[in-house]
Amino acid sequence: MIREGQKNFRAPRPKRAWAEGHCPFFHFPHLLGPMAGGVLPYAAAALWAYLFLPFGARAQAAPAAQGGAVFLKAFYALDEPRFLCVDIPGHHSRVNVAAALVVHTCKEGIWNLDERFDPSAISTGRLRMPEYGLCVSVGGARLFLRECGGSALQTWEYINFRLRLKRHLDKCLTIGPEPSRVTRGGRKNASRNMARSLILSACSDEAFERQLWRMEPPLKRSSPILPLK
Template identity: 25%
Template sequence: MKTLFTLFILFIFTSKLSASETVEIHLLDNLDDKRGYCLDIKGHKSKAKIEKGLQAHTCYSYQGKISIDQGFDKHKLMNSIFYIPAFLACMETEYNLKTSVKLKKCEDEKEIYFIFNDEGQIILSDDKLLCLTVSNKSPRKGKGGNPLHLMRDISLKKCSSVNSKFQLWSFR
């Protein structure tokens, strides 16, 4: 009986885990890093701080799995909710500051701030002319990785074919 109970608990636990598959959101153009750039919470993996916001950072998936600070809930993402379950955080913007991307504890997971459109752009839901954009400036070097990880700022800029290499995203 005890074994049956343990198996039941294990089944429930693994069912919950598989229901929340995580994916990384990566820039389609690898730019200057063959490992690519992913949306990432500033800070180191489990010690990242949502108050510091997001950046484009070398994707960690080359290490064999999606990093805790780069993992977005796939199911919610399909519904335009940019949710990082390990931090209970959602990607948002302040309506009066439409060029700034923030991370906040999710209060209303039904609130849609961004849309992942069919072209691969991540656009502002209430201003579809603004795209999530990786900085075209030289990247900052991190402290880890071999070669060292690279980081770039992100912001909302006017969607443009000229900037497409900095504005087209996918997830895996």
């Protein structure tokens, strides 16, 4: 369930009503068209993140759906300027719903149903992927898709931009500490997509940058965002 955050917790600057409800610096490639594969978009995104992203944030409700679903997206870019999103291993017909979930380069401009979440379910404490009708559930330290139900292992609270397991509020959905790696598919094409592990771990200052999440609809693009040359 979404819960009110601490009053003394510093909140991010509110988003303005730019096209599609996005900050133009976060998603500069979308506005630059043919220049989207160049250095300038990522320099702008990095500058925006450095200047404006908070060291803390007040809890907020999941956004209204645009196109029916949202990405569960890392708040900070970490080592992937295109940002990392919660993802099912595999792609399209090769998606493996039985595998542990990971984070992957956000799939802007390409098939991305394996990264889409239902915002109305998020508001009730469920991380549900509508394409598969399954919910994120804890299995040890890893995260898996399971049939949605009333299990305490798949009920979350979105507090101060962290996703905490309601049963153990000291445990957070966390991006793994290892460096992102180029995926097997990414080695074969120009996208050079990156991935790393997704775990449940103690909410901590040390893991702070890997534990903040935002929910945003995919960009309306007809091509992927390419990596820096």
